[in-house]
Amino acid sequence: MKTAFITGGSRGIGAEAVRLLAKNGYKVAFTYYKSEEQAMKLSEEIGAFAVYCDVSKSDDVKNAVSRINDTLGNIDILINNAGIDEFALFCDITDEMWHRMIDTNLSSAFYASRAVLPSMISKKDGVIINVSSMWGEVGASCEVHYSVSKAGLIGMTKALAKEVGPSGVRVNCITPGVIDTDMNKNLSKDDLEQLKSDTPLGKIGKTEDVAKAILFLCSDDARFITGQILGVNGGYII
16 A cells, blocks of 8 residues: 655645545545644544654754654655645735745655655655646746745656656656635626636636646656646637
């Protein structure tokens, strides 16, 4: 039984991935930061191992990986899902806002990948999936720092896939479109209707749409796929 580690797994896309992977026979661990109640409920619901962790801090991530290795065994699959969003005019982005975004969305993936790769390389087997965003592909007005952080995940995916492919480790990236999560709860009804009309499939995505793509990339069905960017966006970005 393989062990999967999902950062930011207490709600939204992360929680859906935790449920789906556990349902499909994986041992699952996930991190949470602010959503302790949701994390504990999810852990009890499916038996996943919940770990408190500030993913923007290198030592926290290193300690979380160590705890997971000790509890569930070495990590076979890493899903870098933790992330935040924020709307701001470019000139209003402070140094603090910039660093918080980059550290949470991008540096966290670097910390986690660096922590799990030695064992993956040693056994010549492993999967890393980075959850980016369609805005990392094309950029979003008033979300420059968010777009930059997500674009960085795409670059990291392509470069790391080339580096660790010879060691049997696959690295891929998923770029969700507009998904029905807490991150988009601040959008008005009119905004959501506009986004629907701009999406060729004419609807907002569900968390399970992304989780199923994650499950596929984790599986042996994707054994010859690496360094790829899979858009789950209803055709919004083509």
